[in-house]
Amino acid sequence: MIVLMRVRMSIICSENGLLVCSHGPLELAQSVSIIYRRQGKIEEALRRCKIAWRIRLELFQAGKISEVLVGLGLHTLGTIYLDAGNILEADQRFREAFDIFLRANYKAGMAIIYNRFGQVQLLKGELKSAREQFVKAQEASREVDKEQYINSLNKQGRVCVLQDKWEEGVTFFEKAVEEAQSVPDYYQQTESLIDLADALQYLKEGERAQKLLQEAENIATKENYVFLLGLLEKSRGQIYYGTRDYQRAFEHFVLYCHHMADYNFSAFSTAIQKVVDVLLDIPKGEVPVIVKELLTYWTTHQLNEEYPELVQTFEEIDNLMVL
Numbered sequence: 001m002i003v004l005m006r007v008r009m010s011i012i013c014s015e016n017g018l019l020v021c022s023h024g025p026l027e028l029a030q031s032v033s034i035i036y037r038r039q040g041k042i043e044e045a046l047r048r049c050k051i052a053w054r055i056r057l058e059l060f061q062a063g064k065i066s067e068v069l070v071g072l073g074l075h076t077l078g079t080i081y082l083d084a085g086n087i088l089e090a091d092q093r094f095r096e097a098f099d100i101f102l103r104a105n106y107k108a109g110m111a112i113i114y115n116r117f118g119q120v121q122l123l124k125g126e127l128k129s130a131r132e133q134f135v136k137a138q139e140a141s142r143e144v145d146k147e148q149y150i151n152s153l154n155k156q157g158r159v160c161v162l163q164d165k166w167e168e169g170v171t172f173f174e175k176a177v178e179e180a181q182s183v184p185d186y187y188q189q190t191e192s193l194i195d196l197a198d199a200l201q202y203l204k205e206g207e208r209a210q211k212l213l214q215e216a217e218n219i220a221t222k223e224n225y226v227f228l229l230g231l232l233e234k235s236r237g238q239i240y241y242g243t244r245d246y247q248r249a250f251e252h253f254v255l256y257c258h259h260m261a262d263y264n265f266s267a268f269s270t271a272i273q274k275v276v277d278v279l280l281d282i283p284k285g286e287v288p289v290i291v292k293e294l295l296t297y298w299t300t301h302q303l304n305e306e307y308p309e310l311v312q313t314f315e316e317i318d319n320l321m322v323l
Contacts, residue, residue, distance in 0.1 A: 042084045042266070049077045071100030071109055078116060082123075083266075091120045111141035111148040118155055122162075131159045150179045150188045154195060161199055170199045190219045190228050198235055206239070227267065230259030234274070246282050250290050253278065254297045261307045272313055279317065291318040 053073035059065045078093030094116045101109035114137035121130035134155045141148035157172030173196035180189035193216035201209040213232055220228045237252035253275045260271040279287065291314045298304050304311050 041264075042080060045080045046077070046084075049073070049080055053077055066104070067100050068104050068106050068109065071097040071104075071106070074100070075109070075112065075116070082116070082119060087120055087123055090116075094120065107140055108145040108148070111137050111145050111152075114140055115148055115151050115155065118152075122155070122159070127159050127162055131156060134159065146179065146183050147185060147188070150176050150183075150185055150192070153179065154188065154192050157192075157195060157199070161195075161202075166199050166203055170196060170203070173199060186219050186223050187225060187228070190216045190223075190225055191231075193219075194228065194231055194235055198238075201235075201239055201242075209239070226259050226263045230256050230263060230267065230271065233259060234271075237278075241278060246286055246290060247293070250275075250279070250294060254294050257310055258297075258301070258303065261303065261310075268307065269309070272310055276313060276317065279314075288318060291315075 053070070053076075056065065056070045056073045060067050060070050074093045074097035078090045078097065081087075081090035081093060094113050098110065098113040098117075100106075101113060114133050118130045118133035118137060121127075121133060134152045137148055137152035138156070141152060153172050153176040157169040157176065160166070160169035160172060173192050176192035177189055177196060180186070180192060193212050197209040197212040197216070200206075200212070213235060217229070217232050219225070220232060233252045233256040237249045237256060240246075240249035240252065257268065257271045257275060260267040279290065282290070294314050295311060298307075298310055
């Protein structure tokens, strides 16, 4: 049983751009849950986050903190469920958080939840509903929360792309980049530069797309955005894959895997599966050479012992291809 009398309030800090209170064990449990989430350790993240949420709930019931902090805990819990692919649980936590923020008239909180609702709808494939939520997030965050405002623009661009409205998507991505530069918000600027480059590549503006990817790489390298560096290499690989320059494509795809391995195991596993999918679509005769180069890179960089999954996967593919 958590003894609330021993929990002492200390400082006000920031969690995902929103207001939170630091309460010793509460801050520790919440911070550790976020760290575990970023490492892809979902079960550990959920356990820690549930503890932090329970502490917040008891503190609120004892009249020691605002209910908004309970809502913030629910938001973080929902985000972890979303990362785990548990859409139903994520949606439930977001709705509970939204009800709290609505009661408190906490506009910054409502903006972030609208964006989360949009993400949930995207995962369900409900593009129209997703865009409606992102528009609500845009309106709710205007002049209130620049981070969520930029996020809403970026996500509307992604919906447009999924609806084959590429030119409209470009407009949203360009606006997101512009807004991120003004803050500055380097992470979202880099993210939107990558999305913008992908859209321009589809629209046959390859030269501009390459320049934007280089700009994104410069920022991501300086700020050590490992996950975004991985997405950059995936984008570059897809460009060469589209021109059937498979050797250069997989030079970038293996870098994509490398960055994701540095990020967390979950992202690494996803990267391997994506690379397997594209590998199985190239002419069969080219597979052995590509696999050899992938394995050479992995062993040369001494990644085969810490991350043997890539070696095992592509050796299996190579063996199956000769049957």
